[in-house]
Amino acid sequence: MPIYNFSAGPAMLPPEVITQIQAELPSLANSGMSILEISHRTKLFENILNTAKADLRALLNISSDYEILFMQGGGTAQFAAVPLNLVTHSKKIAFIDSGYWSMRAIQEAQTLGFTTAILASSQKQNYTNIPKLDISTPLDDYAYLHLTTNSTIEGLSIHAIPNNLKIPLVADMSSNFLAEPYNINDFDLVYAGAQKNLGPAGVSVVIIKKRLLVSYSNITSVMNYHLTAQKNSMFNTPPVFAIYTVGLVLKWLKAQGGVAAIYEKNLKKAQLLYQFIDNSKFYTNNINKKDRSLTNITFTTGSSSLDEKVIQAATAAGCLNLKGHRSFGGLRASLYNAMPLEGVLALIDFLTTFEENNR
Amino acid sequence: MPIYNFSAGPAMLPPEVITQIQAELPSLANSGMSILEISHRTKLFENILNTAKADLRALLNISSDYEILFMQGGGTAQFAAVPLNLVTHSKKIAFIDSGYWSMRAIQEAQTLGFTTAILASSQKQNYTNIPKLDISTPLDDYAYLHLTTNSTIEGLSIHAIPNNLKIPLVADMSSNFLAEPYNINDFDLVYAGAQKNLGPAGVSVVIIKKRLLVSYSNITSVMNYHLTAQKNSMFNTPPVFAIYTVGLVLKWLKAQGGVAAIYEKNLKKAQLLYQFIDNSKFYTNNINKKDRSLTNITFTTGSSSLDEKVIQAATAAGCLNLKGHRSFGGLRASLYNAMPLEGVLALIDFLTTFEENNR
Numbered sequence: 001m002p003i004y005n006f007s008a009g010p011a012m013l014p015p016e017v018i019t020q021i022q023a024e025l026p027s028l029a030n031s032g033m034s035i036l037e038i039s040h041r042t043k044l045f046e047n048i049l050n051t052a053k054a055d056l057r058a059l060l061n062i063s064s065d066y067e068i069l070f071m072q073g074g075g076t077a078q079f080a081a082v083p084l085n086l087v088t089h090s091k092k093i094a095f096i097d098s099g100y101w102s103m104r105a106i107q108e109a110q111t112l113g114f115t116t117a118i119l120a121s122s123q124k125q126n127y128t129n130i131p132k133l134d135i136s137t138p139l140d141d142y143a144y145l146h147l148t149t150n151s152t153i154e155g156l157s158i159h160a161i162p163n164n165l166k167i168p169l170v171a172d173m174s175s176n177f178l179a180e181p182y183n184i185n186d187f188d189l190v191y192a193g194a195q196k197n198l199g200p201a202g203v204s205v206v207i208i209k210k211r212l213l214v215s216y217s218n219i220t221s222v223m224n225y226h227l228t229a230q231k232n233s234m235f236n237t238p239p240v241f242a243i244y245t246v247g248l249v250l251k252w253l254k255a256q257g258g259v260a261a262i263y264e265k266n267l268k269k270a271q272l273l274y275q276f277i278d279n280s281k282f283y284t285n286n287i288n289k290k291d292r293s294l295t296n297i298t299f300t301t302g303s304s305s306l307d308e309k310v311i312q313a314a315t316a317a318g319c320l321n322l323k324g325h326r327s328f329g330g331l332r333a334s335l336y337n338a339m340p341l342e343g344v345l346a347l348i349d350f351l352t353t354f355e356e357n358n359r
Numbered sequence: 360m361p362i363y364n365f366s367a368g369p370a371m372l373p374p375e376v377i378t379q380i381q382a383e384l385p386s387l388a389n390s391g392m393s394i395l396e397i398s399h400r401t402k403l404f405e406n407i408l409n410t411a412k413a414d415l416r417a418l419l420n421i422s423s424d425y426e427i428l429f430m431q432g433g434g435t436a437q438f439a440a441v442p443l444n445l446v447t448h449s450k451k452i453a454f455i456d457s458g459y460w461s462m463r464a465i466q467e468a469q470t471l472g473f474t475t476a477i478l479a480s481s482q483k484q485n486y487t488n489i490p491k492l493d494i495s496t497p498l499d500d501y502a503y504l505h506l507t508t509n510s511t512i513e514g515l516s517i518h519a520i521p522n523n524l525k526i527p528l529v530a531d532m533s534s535n536f537l538a539e540p541y542n543i544n545d546f547d548l549v550y551a552g553a554q555k556n557l558g559p560a561g562v563s564v565v566i567i568k569k570r571l572l573v574s575y576s577n578i579t580s581v582m583n584y585h586l587t588a589q590k591n592s593m594f595n596t597p598p599v600f601a602i603y604t605v606g607l608v609l610k611w612l613k614a615q616g617g618v619a620a621i622y623e624k625n626l627k628k629a630q631l632l633y634q635f636i637d638n639s640k641f642y643t644n645n646i647n648k649k650d651r652s653l654t655n656i657t658f659t660t661g662s663s664s665l666d667e668k669v670i671q672a673a674t675a676a677g678c679l680n681l682k683g684h685r686s687f688g689g690l691r692a693s694l695y696n697a698m699p700l701e702g703v704l705a706l707i708d709f710l711t712t713f714e715e716n717n718r
Contacts (some may be wrong), residue, residue, distance in 0.1 A: 003391030007398045010599055018385055018393050025381040032362030032679070034377050036559040036604065039366045039680060072432040072561065073581050076595035080579040113577055195596055200395040202431065202561045202598030218472055220439040220579070222432050236435035237554055239561035240369055241600065245395065320391070321398060 004343035006333040007321035008152050008296060009175065010195040014338045017248045035244045040237055045244075049233065052247035059250060059258055062184050062207060069206040070233040070243050072222060074193030075101065075174045078204055079108035081223040082146070082170055082189065086212060087114055091143035094167070097121035098130050098158065099151030100327055105172060117142070127154040129288035133162050144168040144188070150176035152196075153325040155298035155332065156291045161186040168212065176295045177205070179266050179337055181259050188212060194242060196295070197336045199249050203242035253337065262337050269335045269344045270294040276348045282355040283331075300330035307331055310354055317350045319343075363702035366680035367511050367655060368534065369554040371697040376607045394603045399596055404603075408592065411606035418609060418617055421543050421566060428565040429592040429602050431581060433552030434460065434533045437563055438467035440582040441505070441529055441548065445571060446473055450502035453526070456480035457489050457517065458510030459686055464531060476501070486513040488647035492521050503527040503547070509535035511555070512684040514657035514691065515650045520545045527571065535654045536564070538625050538696055540618050547571060553601060555654070556695045558608050562601035612696065621696050628694045628703045629653040635707045641714040642690075659689035666690055669713055676709045678702075 005012040021035075028035045031044060038045055053068045062068065071077065082105075083093055092115040095106050103123075106116050120131035139145065144167055150157045152175040161182065162169070168188035177192035184190060188209045195201040208225055215226045227235050233243075256262050274292060277283045277299050285292070285299045301307050307330055314322045324330040333347060364371040380394075387394045388403060397404055412427045421427065430436065441464075442452055451474040454465050462482075465475050479490035498504065503526055509516045511534040520541065521528070527547035536551035543549060547568045554560040567584055574585045586594050592602075615621050633651060636642045636658050644651070644658045660666050666689055673681045683689040692706060 005392050005396055007396070010396055010398055010596065012396050013393065018395065021395075022381055022384040025384070026377055032677070033364050034372065036377065036380075037364055037366070037369055037371050039369055040560070041685075072436065074596050077431065077579075077581045080581065084579075108580060111577060112579065193596065200598075200600050201399070201596045202601060218470060220436075220443075220471065220582070221467060222436045222439065223579070237369065237433050237552065237560045239559075239598065239601070241559050242561060242598070318391070326400075 001318045002342070002346065003318045003320060004339065004346055005320045006335075006339070006343075006347070008196070008325070008332060008334040009193075010201045011334055011336050012338040013199070013245075013249065014252045017245065017252055020248055021245065035241055038240060040234055040240055045240060048244050048247050049238070052243060052250055055247070055250040055254060056205065059178065059253060060184050060207070065209055066184065066207050067210050067213060067229045069208065069225060069228045070238055070246075071204050071206055071228060072202065072239055074195065074201060074204055075172055075191065076104070076108065077223065078172070078191040078206065079105045080112060081225065082191070083109045083112060083114045083143075084219050084223055085214075085216065085225045086168065086170070086189070087143040088214075092117055092141050094119050094139060094142040094145040096131060096133055096145070096147040096158075097123060098148055098156060099127045099154045100325070101152060101172065101174075102148045105146055105148065119145070127151060127156065128286050130156055130158050130291040135162065139165060139167045142167055144170045146170045146172070148172045149182065150174075150293050150295055152296050153328050154287070155285070155293045155296045156287050157293040159290070168209070176293065178253060178259055179262065179295050181263050194246055199246035200242050202239045203246060205246070265341065266294045266335065266337065269339065269341055270297060272344055273297050273333060273335070273348065276351065280351075280355060282359055283351065295336055296332060296334050298324060298328070298330055298332045304329060306358065309358070310351075313354055314347075314350055319347050319350050360677045361701070361705065362677045362679060363698065363705055364679045365692040365694075365698070365702075365706070367555070367684070367691060367693045368552075369560045370693055370695050372558070372604075372608065373611045373697045376604065376611055379607055380604065394600055397599060399593055399599055404599060407603050407606050408597070411602060411609055414606070414609040414613060415564065418537065418612060419543050419566070424568055425543065425566050426569050426572060426588045428567065428584060428587045429597055429605075430563050430565055430587060431561065431598055433554065433560065433563055434531055434550065435463070435467065436582065437531070437550040437552075437565065438464045439471060440584065441550070442468045442471060442473045442502075443578050443582055444573070444575065444584045445527065445529070445548070446502040447573075451476055451500050453478050453498060453501040453504040455490060455492055455504065455506040455517075456482060457507055457515060458486045458513045459684070460511060460531065460533075461507045464505055464507070478504070486510060486515065487645050489515055489517050489650040494521065498524060498526045501526055503529045505529045505531070507531045508541065509533075509652050509654055511655050512687050513646070514644070514652045514655045515646050516652040518649070527568070535652065537612060537618055538621065538654050540622050553605055558605035559601050561598045562605060564605070624700065625653045625694065625696065628698065628700055629656060631703055632656050632692060632694070632707065635710065639714060641718055642710065654693060654695055656692045656694060657683060657687070657689055658691075663688060665717065668717070669710075672713055673706075673709055678706050678709050
């Protein structure tokens with residue numbers, strides 16, 4: 001029985017990447033050493049890191065105005081690093097709140113003593129839509145505007161990025177990074193934890209406009225963007241294995257035809273599942289149609305006990321990790337880049353049978 | 360030709376661990392998922408994390424007065440986390456300076472605005488000995504005393520830990536953690552980056568007395584000890600693969616007979632190499648004999664060009680990564696737990712031949 005892993009993260013990786021890691025594990029590039037044993041101060045690793053940066057730059061068409069950083073930890077570390085590096089002159093931070101992870105970014109900034117303002121929120125609509133930013137709002141008092149391109153838990157995405165803001169735009173792109181073709185030039189800083197579309201947990205990518213790389217003297221070194229850029233992400237020992245794996249995933253993505261090609265596949269996968277849900281009288285998704293996420297598709301039978309039964313039966317049928325986030329409940333299928341069309345078809349087959357047996 | 364990796368870190372791991380990772384990589388515990396794809400919110404991973412904690416507790420005889428934390432990043436992240444969590448009431452921080460990494464800890468505390476005082480230093484002796492702490496020094500003004508049990512770069516260790524200090528004692532044990540039998544009860548907080556004796560780069564272990572787990576409201580979440588303890592090291596996505604690998608290394612160490620047994624082997628390995636160096640008229644080590652490190656053995660021919668020739672010839676002979684730290688020069692052989700006796704014998708054989716050919 002084929003196994004399909006619909007986890008929201010850490011999540012499915014391309015099988016070809018797992019196979020390559022396995023083959024190379026005892027001795028990388030005939031070095032006699034495992035990637036787990038290789039010093040970051042070797043030409044071998046330096047080449048791995050620089051190739052990963054170059055491949056990411058090519059995949060997202062990132063201009064030389066931007067620096068690419070690899071930093072330890074995931075989105076939560078960046079929730080702190082962004083304000084620590086970008087807020088000057090006691091400015092406030094503006095947020096668009098489109099779900100749980102937007103709020104977590106806001107809370108972390110508050111924890112560190114920054115003043116936050118939510119300029120748009122769909123909390124009152126239970127995050128069933130992307131809130132509209134009033135573009136006439138004056139933004140002079142804010143250091144930057146932060147948004148979350150994809151709300152992993154609720155299953156909605158900002159597909160159209162606000163522009164001409166006159167202040168830096170910062171995006172947490174963790175859960176649809178490289179899955180949907182955003183234009184990096186629309187942003188001043190993009191960050192993404194690897195454990196969705198990019199690699200294993202333990203590393204994040206930060207793409208930052210070089211003019212924002214200001215030298216600060218009082219930031220924790222491991223969160224200091226300027227220092228990290230200056231030292232090519234190796235001020236201290238980086239997460240070698242995670243960066244190596246990210247490099248392999250990027251090579252795989254290039255072989256798939258890049259972001260435009262994978263986006264076509266992702267659109268097809270998501271359309272199939274949404275269409276199935278919309279045509280069903282058993283399952284529902286109540287996200288505003290034009291704001292629906294391609295990578296995280298939430299749905300429910302309307303009954304928490306029946307949802308639980310779906311999860312159990314799906315597990316037995318090889319469709320794993322359909323449980324919604326503990327703060328949200330219901331069901332969720334995450335269709336990241338590595339999920340093949342066959343997985344979505346298997347899920348739809350399973351859900352169809354389950355509906356027939358439990359209607 | 361067998362390959363021996365004398366890197367100071369990331370460093371050699373037990374071959375049995377690499378073999379097990381490789382075997383389990385496509386499907387962990389028949390889950391159909393790789394450890395790289397498994398959510399940290401699964402019973403499977405929770406069990407991995409809790410087993411690693413229990414094994415570490417057993418190996419170091421850690422009482423229930425202490426909590427064990429897994430945190431992202433290495434020693435450099437802890438250089439910041441320790442003062443952020445432990446300094447209250449504007450107290451100063453006391454340091455013993457026994458090398459480059461002691462200074463890095465001091466500098467990071469200063470970067471964050473803390474007031475530091477070096478109570479003992481062997482900088483003027485070029486770190487050839489462990490400086491003596493005057494135990495009559497009043498410590499009331501200090502939040503804690505920080506020391507580095509092993510100076511990875513210079514190759515010296517604090518084998519006898521000061522006690523009855525009346526303030527908390529904090530140790531960076533990164534490079535001889537689990538290699539030498541320290542008594543955890545002598546410390547209030549011990550931290551160690553994994554990439555020496557414990558696993559791959561990307562995770563650190565923190566062993567902290569529970570009474571130091573004070574709730575702070577203004578610390579970066581990913582560096583907050585109280586929050587990390589409260590959430591069993593899973594406030595956010597932890598570095599799943601690194602923790603899994605640490606768990607395998609701990610199981611391996613138990614199978615070796617634990618810390619006392621590996622210490623006997625480490626003593627023998629180090630004694631053989633020091634004895635060889637001391638008997639040679641070609642190589643020298645100038646560390647005070649009773650302060651010599653078991654895990655990082657520094658030596659030199661006295662000529663930087665000849666040292667470079669040693670490194671090149673050693674690489675060709677399968678003895679890799681003998682280059683001293685870029686800030687220190689010379690030669691260094693790191694003999695962590697995973698380095699077999701055969702590796703040390705091969706190194707001595709090589710050095711003997713090199714001496715005969717180049718004297």
